[in-house]
Amino acid sequence: MVESNRLLRVCHIFALALWVCATGDFDRTKNEIGSFYYGTFPTGFSWGAGSSAYQTEGAWDKEGKGMSIWDIFCHKKEKTSLNVTGDSSCEGYYKVKEDISLMKDMKLNHYSFSISWPRIIPSGIKSDKVNEKGIQHYDNLINFLLENRITPIVTLYHWDLPHALEDKYGGWQNSSMVNFFNDYTSLCFERFGNRVKYWITFNDPWSMAVEGYESGEHAPGLRLKGTGAYKAAHNIIKAHAAVWHTYDTQWRDTQKGMVGISLSTHWGEPVDIMNDMDIEAADRYMQFNLGWFATPLFNGDYPQVMKEYVGKKSTRQGLGDSRLPSFLPQEKSYIKGTCDFLGIGHFTTRYITEKNYPSSRSSSYFTDSDLAELVDPQWPNAGSEWLYSVPWGFRQLLNFVKSQYGNPMIYVTENGALEKMVCTDLCDEWRMLYLRDYINEILKAINDGVNVKGYTVWSLLDKFEWDEGYSERFGLYYVDFRSKNKTRYPKASVQYYKHIINSNGFPSQREIESWKRKATEMCISSNQLLAADPLTSHMEMVTEIMVPIVGTLCILLSAVFIMFLLKGRF
Numbered sequence: 033m034v035e036s037n038r039l040l041r042v043c044h045i046f047a048l049a050l051w052v053c054a055t056g057d058f059d060r061t062k063n064e065i066g067s068f069y070y071g072t073f074p075t076g077f078s079w080g081a082g083s084s085a086y087q088t089e090g091a092w093d094k095e096g097k098g099m100s101i102w103d104i105f106c107h108k109k110e111k112t113s114l115n116v117t118g119d120s121s122c123e124g125y126y127k128v129k130e131d132i133s134l135m136k137d138m139k140l141n142h143y144s145f146s147i148s149w150p151r152i153i154p155s156g157i158k159s160d161k162v163n164e165k166g167i168q169h170y171d172n173l174i175n176f177l178l179e180n181r182i183t184p185i186v187t188l189y190h191w192d193l194p195h196a197l198e199d200k201y202g203g204w205q206n207s208s209m210v211n212f213f214n215d216y217t218s219l220c221f222e223r224f225g226n227r228v229k230y231w232i233t234f235n236d237p238w239s240m241a242v243e244g245y246e247s248g249e250h251a252p253g254l255r256l257k258g259t260g261a262y263k264a265a266h267n268i269i270k271a272h273a274a275v276w277h278t279y280d281t282q283w284r285d286t287q288k289g290m291v292g293i294s295l296s297t298h299w300g301e302p303v304d305i306m307n308d309m310d311i312e313a314a315d316r317y318m319q320f321n322l323g324w325f326a327t328p329l330f331n332g333d334y335p336q337v338m339k340e341y342v343g344k345k346s347t348r349q350g351l352g353d354s355r356l357p358s359f360l361p362q363e364k365s366y367i368k369g370t371c372d373f374l375g376i377g378h379f380t381t382r383y384i385t386e387k388n389y390p391s392s393r394s395s396s397y398f399t400d401s402d403l404a405e406l407v408d409p410q411w412p413n414a415g416s417e418w419l420y421s422v423p424w425g426f427r428q429l430l431n432f433v434k435s436q437y438g439n440p441m442i443y444v445t446e447n448g449a450l451e452k453m454v455c456t457d458l459c460d461e462w463r464m465l466y467l468r469d470y471i472n473e474i475l476k477a478i479n480d481g482v483n484v485k486g487y488t489v490w491s492l493l494d495k496f497e498w499d500e501g502y503s504e505r506f507g508l509y510y511v512d513f514r515s516k517n518k519t520r521y522p523k524a525s526v527q528y529y530k531h532i533i534n535s536n537g538f539p540s541q542r543e544i545e546s547w548k549r550k551a552t553e554m555c556i557s558s559n560q561l562l563a564a565d566p567l568t569s570h571m572e573m574v575t576e577i578m579v580p581i582v583g584t585l586c587i588l589l590s591a592v593f594i595m596f597l598l599k600g601r602f
C-alpha cells in the first residue's frame with residue numbers, strides 16, 4: 033500500500049515532468065551545475081556522522097525499555113517494505129565501543145544520535161518510572177564519545193514516541209504531549225547535560241506530522257486528512273518552545289549548552305524562473321515545508337501564505353475556523369526566538385509549478401498549497417524513487433535560510449545518498465560524488481555568508497529506513513543484516529570522507545582526483561571480505577547448531593556402547 037502510493041506519486045511527477053518538457057517550458061540549462069570550488073572550510077568546522085535510536089539500536093524489548101509507536105507499527109502487517117521491523121536492526125545498543133572506533137578512525141569531530149524516550153521512561157511519563165539501565169546506556173555512549181574526543185550532538189526525539197502516550201492520549205494530536213515531553217527532556221538535561229552541549233529537540237517534525245498523522249505512512253499510521261498534520265505540528269512547535277525555555281531558565285547558566293531543532297526539507301525551485309506563478313508556487317512550497325516550523329520559531333507565527341491558503345480553503349469547505357490552528361498572542365512571543373542554532377536536513381530538490389486543486393469537501397495538507405512537484409528525469413539517482421542528486425539546490429536552500437531567518441547558526445544535521453538494498457558493491461562511487469558535490473555547495477554557501485558550523489553525513493551505518501525497511505542503504509558502512517553479528521564493512525565513501533575531513537575541504541583538483549582513486553583501491557579488498565560472508569555465516573551455524581547435535585549424538589553413542597560392553601560382561 034505504502035509502496036503503491038509512493039509509486040503513484042512518483043509516476044505522477046514523471047508524467048508532469050514529461051508534459052512540461054513537451055510543452056517546451058522546462059529549461060534544463062537554467063541551473064547548470066556551477067564550477068567546482070576549491071578551498072577549505074573555516075577553522076573549527078565540525079565534521080560528523082549521524083544515526084537515530086530506532087533505526088540502529090535494536091534491543092527493542094531489552095533491559096526495561098518500553099514500547100514505542102514504531103515498535104507497535106512495524107509489528108503490524110504491510111506497514112514496512114517486506115514487513116520488517118527495527119527489533120534488532122544494527123544491534124547498535126550492544127556495539128557502542130565498536131561503532132565509536134569506526135568514528136575515531138574517521139577522525140569525526142561529532143556524532144549525532146538520538147535518545148529513545150521509551151528506553152529511559154518506559155511509559156513516557158516521568159513520574160511513573162525511570163529506567164536506570166536505559167540511562168546507563170546513554171551515559172556509557174556519551175562518556176565513550178568524549179573519551180575519544182568526539183562531541184555528542186543529541187536529538188531528544190527522532191520519532192519514537194512511547195506507545196502508551198499514543199494509546200492513552202492520541203500522541204501529538206494532544207497538547208498534553210507538551211508537558212510530558214518537557215519532563216522527559218528535563219530528565220535528559222539533568223542526567224546528561226553536564227556532558228552534552230548540543231541538544232536538538234525534534235528531528236524532522238515535518239515527517240512526524242505529515243507522515244505520522246496525515247498520510248499514515250509512518251507511525252502511528254493515522255490518516256487525519258487536512259487536520260492531523262497541522263494539529264500535530266502545532267503541539268510539536270509548542271513543545272519545542274517549552275523545552276527551550278526550560279533549558280534557558282534552569283540549565284543554561286550551569287551547563288552552557290545550546291538547544292536547537294532539526295528541520296528537513298527539499299529545495300523547491302520554480303519550473304520557470306521567468307513565470308511569477310511558478311516563483312510564487314516555489315515560495316509557497318518552501319513556506320509549507322520549512323517555513324511551517326521555522327517561521328514560528330524565528331518570527332513568532334506561521335508563514336502568512338500558509339494562513340491565507342489554509343484559511344481560504346477551509347472557508348470554501350464551509351468550516352467556521354481554519355484547519356491551521358492559530359497561536360495566541362502570548363504564545364507567539366513565547367515561541368519566537370527559541371532556536372540557539374538551526375539543524376538542517378537536506379537530501380534532494382524538486383521543481384515546483386502552480387497547480388490548482390478545486391476546493392471540495394475532502395481536504396489535505398498536500399492540496400492546500402496549490403502546487404505540483406516535478407523532477408528532472410536526467411538528475412542522477414541510484415535507483416531511488418525520490419532521492420536525486422541536485423547539489424546546487426543545497427546552496428540555494430542555505431541562502432534561503434540565511435535571508436528568511438536572519439542568518440542563524442546552522443548545523444547540517446542530515447545529508448547523504450541512498451542505494452537500494454540489492455547493491456552489495458562497497459565501491460560506492462555514486463555516494464562519493466554526491467558527498468563531494470553537496471559538501472562543495474555548502475562551502476560555496478559559506479562563502480556567500482551563510483553561517484554553517486558543521487556537517488553531519490547521514491548516516492554512519494546502513495540501518496532501518498522506516499516504511500522502506502532495509503531496502504534503502506544510506507550508510508558509510510555497509511551492515512550485513514543477514515549475519516548474526518551485523519558485521520560492518522567500510523564502503524569507499526568512508527575513505528573519501530576521511531580525506532575531506534583531513535583536508536578540511538577541497539584543497540586542489542589533483543588531490544581530489546587521487547582521493548577517489550585511493551578510496552576505490554581500498555574498497556576492492558572490502559568487497560572480497562563481504563563476498564566471503566555467506567561462508568562465514570554458514571560456519572557460525574555449524575558451531576551453533578552442529579556442535580550441540582554432534583555432541584549429543586556422541587554422548588548417546590557412548591552410552592549405548594557402554595551398555596553393550598556391560599551386557600557382554602554379565
Ligand code: BGC
Nearest residue numbers: 084235236239296377446497
Ligand atoms: C530522517 C531519517 C531518514 C532519512 C532518509 C530523514 O528525514 O530523519 O531518519 O533516514 O530522512 O529517509
